[in-house]
Amino acid sequence: MNRTRRLRRNPFIRDMVRETKLSLDDFIYPLFIVEGEDIKREISSMRGVYHFSIDKVLDEIKEIMDLGIKSIILFGIPNDKDSIGSEAYSSQGIIQRAIGEIKKKFPEIYIVTDVCMCEYTSHGHCGIVLDNGDVDNDKTLPYLGKIALSHAEAGADMVAPSDMMDGRVGYIRKILDENGFEMIPIMAYSAKYASAFYGPFREAAASAPQWGDRRSYQMDPANSNEAIREVMYDIEEGADIVMVKPALSYLDIIRRVKDNFRMPIAAYNVSGEYSMIKNAIENGIVGEEIIMEVLTSIKRAGADIIISYFAKDVAKSFK
Numbered sequence: 001m002n003r004t005r006r007l008r009r010n011p012f013i014r015d016m017v018r019e020t021k022l023s024l025d026d027f028i029y030p031l032f033i034v035e036g037e038d039i040k041r042e043i044s045s046m047r048g049v050y051h052f053s054i055d056k057v058l059d060e061i062k063e064i065m066d067l068g069i070k071s072i073i074l075f076g077i078p079n080d081k082d083s084i085g086s087e088a089y090s091s092q093g094i095i096q097r098a099i100g101e102i103k104k105k106f107p108e109i110y111i112v113t114d115v116c117m118c119e120y121t122s123h124g125h126c127g128i129v130l131d132n133g134d135v136d137n138d139k140t141l142p143y144l145g146k147i148a149l150s151h152a153e154a155g156a157d158m159v160a161p162s163d164m165m166d167g168r169v170g171y172i173r174k175i176l177d178e179n180g181f182e183m184i185p186i187m188a189y190s191a192k193y194a195s196a197f198y199g200p201f202r203e204a205a206a207s208a209p210q211w212g213d214r215r216s217y218q219m220d221p222a223n224s225n226e227a228i229r230e231v232m233y234d235i236e237e238g239a240d241i242v243m244v245k246p247a248l249s250y251l252d253i254i255r256r257v258k259d260n261f262r263m264p265i266a267a268y269n270v271s272g273e274y275s276m277i278k279n280a281i282e283n284g285i286v287g288e289e290i291i292m293e294v295l296t297s298i299k300r301a302g303a304d305i306i307i308s309y310f311a312k313d314v315a316k317s318f319k
């Protein structure tokens with residue numbers, strides 16, 4: 001008789017045959033940076049996640065490095081917004097200054113930057129908006145190029161365009177190469193869906209669109225073949241890592257991308273996924289072990305890299 005239970009009898013044998021193991025090497029921890037000093041303010045829709053001023057984020061980075069986390073992704077919330085998001089590419093912008101301060105103190109932390117306009121534009125859209133309200137693809141590309149270049153110049157290790165404009169990976173690759181940053185990789189938010197799971201992030205990043213939604217550039221949650229095309233185009237344009245976002249309702253997409261391309265895949269375990277689980281744990285509805293189960297499912301689906309607000313919880317569970 002086939003007895004699969006033989007290999008489940010005790011923890012030793014279960015550990016030995018476990019197919020998917022999380023490691024801190026898999027994780028990128030997101031950080032939100034605001035203007036000002038001495039600010040560490042909890043984001044009300046994301047318990048345990050904070051807005052940090054640059055001075056305070058240095059303490060946080062010390063803590064996460066002590067926990068064994070090696071990589072962060074930065075999101076900036078500027079004081080001043082305008083229609084073209086000029087603070088996003090200013091050499092004195094919030095992210096550019098933050099990178100400088102972080103690298104001065106912790107040269108070994110790996111810094112990924114989010115390249116987009118929505119946190120910096122007065123209208124909250126991810127690109128240049130025309131008079132008729134459309135987000136113009138090709139007019140947006142030069143701005144994305146400027147943002148990515150300014151991050152590389154400030155000392156970022158990797159840039160991650162999240163805007164979902166067509167052709168942006170190729171455009172950014174060209175700008176980086178022309179300016180001597182041919183070794184800076186691009187992690188493309190390739191299959192980014194127009195998802196309700198981003199709700200808490202929009203409070204965190206103060207980036208909700210002032211009108212309309214993002215369905216003219218982010219993907220329809222119903223589509224899977226289209227995700228394969230998006231990923232294919234980004235790889236053709238020079239993406240080094242491709243991303244699926246969100247993660248949990250899109251595990252099938254992660255698996256299809258893995259099977260089709262054998263590329264390094266990142267999955268973004270987004271704010272709504274985090275807050276739902278966090279709230280359920282805090283209310284005693286589910287146990288804390290759900291965190292590892294969920295993150296393991298993302299890796300099992302095929303993700304090599306997991307961007308998650310749970311990275312610190314994972315690190316603590318390894319201690």
Ligand SMILES: [Zn+2]
Binds near residue numbers: 116117119125162163
């Ligand atoms: Zn955006």
